[in-house]
Amino acid sequence: MLKFDVLAKDTSSHARRGTLTLNHGVVQTPIFMPVGTYGTVKGVMPRSLEEMGAQIILGNTFHLWMRPGLDVMQSFGGLHDFERWNKPILTDSGGFQVWSLGAMRKITEEGVTFASPVNGDKLFMSPEVSMQIQTTLNSDIVMQLDECTPYETKGHLTTEAEARKSMEMSRRWAVRSKDEFARLENPNALFGIVQGGMFTNLRQESLDALVEMNFPGYAVGGVSVGEPKDQMLEIMAHTPHRLPEHKPRYLMGVGTPEDLVQGVADGVDMFDCVMPTRNARNGTLFTRFGDLKIRNARHKADHGPLDSTCTCYTCAGHTRPDGTSSGGFSRAYLHHLDRCGEMLGPMLTTVHNLHYYLNLMREVREALEVGQFGAFRAKFKEDRARGV
């Protein structure tokens, strides 16, 4: 099931505030969805995710198909019980990972044949197989199998003819995904994915065809695939707001904090990206006043927190009901952990970066609720440019 309600709309942009009701709960939009590839958001305890206000997380169909495998998933009745996350989950189709196998795979209209990167077994992925796997995972939002049109094809920029061919196959696979999803009587919600590369005319064609098919929600795929920022912004400006207003819109794989705020203005409701977790492990931290590299020697003796306005465990600590407190670490300590290669380093920075993304979306929602999104955007840009 899926129910989407728009609660408020911005008057000077396409931004909107909504609620998305799914089988495992209600999601307040706009929302950022942490990525939990193998059934775990890297480096963070489920309890911390919940405390930070994560409302919906991702799982990667291809990865979970390989490990632990569908027999184990089936025995748990899906991903929720396996990873002990009882809020909504969205799974991708597995297509992107199959393409990434490069020379190890062969694509036909029917589907993709490839060798398992885990044990070499010959495997087959198709719209039907993707739906079957995602049904076993029992994710609240299921993605159609699509081809993520690359920015470059065989060493040259993908041509319009190549992008059209790819988009049209994704469109046919949308039909097959929808049919199989229905045949399986999957009780969750299937999203169609708009493709079309960097060509707005193809994006419009893709969008029109998918809207005709009446999906309960739509994604914009094939952005953040290596294109220059201005081309990404062009697609973001073109596509999301043209999707049906009463249905949720998901921009796949995007992006920086600035991209998210721009995406909201462009009418996007849902985002996912590995950036907060991956950057945390690499020591690049997001703050209200710009990004910070914890490895920089200037933090060696700095007693201050990463971000004095941040309320996460890493920056501000927690106070317990009994009045005792824990956490609230200095940049000096985080610098030291990084330098010593201690696990606690990425554990604490992951909490901070995810909290930053989730809190940014919380602030966006609050601004939309009170009709102040324009002022929020201006302040956000000014703050982020200030430097940390």
Next chain:
Amino acid sequence: MLKFDVLAKDTSSHARRGTLTLNHGVVQTPIFMPVGTYGTVKGVMPRSLEEMGAQIILGNTFHLWMRPGLDVMQSFGGLHDFERWNKPILTDSGGFQVWSLGAMRKITEEGVTFASPVNGDKLFMSPEVSMQIQTTLNSDIVMQLDECTPYETKGHLTTEAEARKSMEMSRRWAVRSKDEFARLENPNALFGIVQGGMFTNLRQESLDALVEMNFPGYAVGGVSVGEPKDQMLEIMAHTPHRLPEHKPRYLMGVGTPEDLVQGVADGVDMFDCVMPTRNARNGTLFTRFGDLKIRNARHKADHGPLDSTCTCYTCAGHTRPDGTSSGGFSRAYLHHLDRCGEMLGPMLTTVHNLHYYLNLMREVREALEVGQFGAFRAKFKEDRARGV
């Protein structure tokens, strides 16, 4: 300061139940102390440590001297504020790490000259330097600089003459440690360390000399250094109970759950060991019914917890005041995390193993309080032998 009170004594062994009052709080003994080498107990959040009931943790003087260095430590007023741990801390003397440098160090009566493993700087460690560093760290329990007599010396079993020479130097360094500790007006508590290798006559000599010096607490060092288990048990049976009854006794670097319970019976009050944290990262988990290797394929589809009697977050989960819950993971999930090399694997197993050790000591204390330590030991052995 240090105040030690024996609350109860076992009638059939040397075991006792006590409280140890230090500058940063009261420790219930017998106690296991998690090891936080670089100012972090590897893989675990301070908040989790507190929730598991950790009362005192270790820091390693040598490591912290190298990184972040004394200037940073000084600026934080010591290790507590740096790592945000406001309960008691014990630091070792740094001697063990200096010996471990092997060819890179030169030992004289005065002290040890060595090259920094971090930047190659020529450095000097002596009883005085160790006391100065530990004073900067402001640890609640400071250890004298000693020489940890090895089990083998230059390819042969350490002879009595070699062990005597080593023990006598440790004894002289105890005097210098005590003098420097007093000169620095360190407000914490200094422990003397009994050495003597595998020779009980030397252990007795060392013990007598240190008791004469009237330390507020005593450690037994130089065990768990590669000797056969029966020799370790011989020293454990000989030395701890001969130390002054009204002072705390610390067995350094020991050991397995069985070793801890035996150590308590031998009159030990305090233990430290990297085993629970290191084994957790290697996938060897302690349970009431024996040890378990999570990598074993038999756990692949096992829905049960590591230990159905365990109350840790990993096994049983937490229920929040609002009634929601989190955690309580299956062996199948932990097996999957390990197989995928996901950080959450060692994070969850570290919580479990530390909880196991801390809970074991809690059960020991409860048994001592009600005069049932003998029955507890019998049940403990029976349970652990059952198999998991």
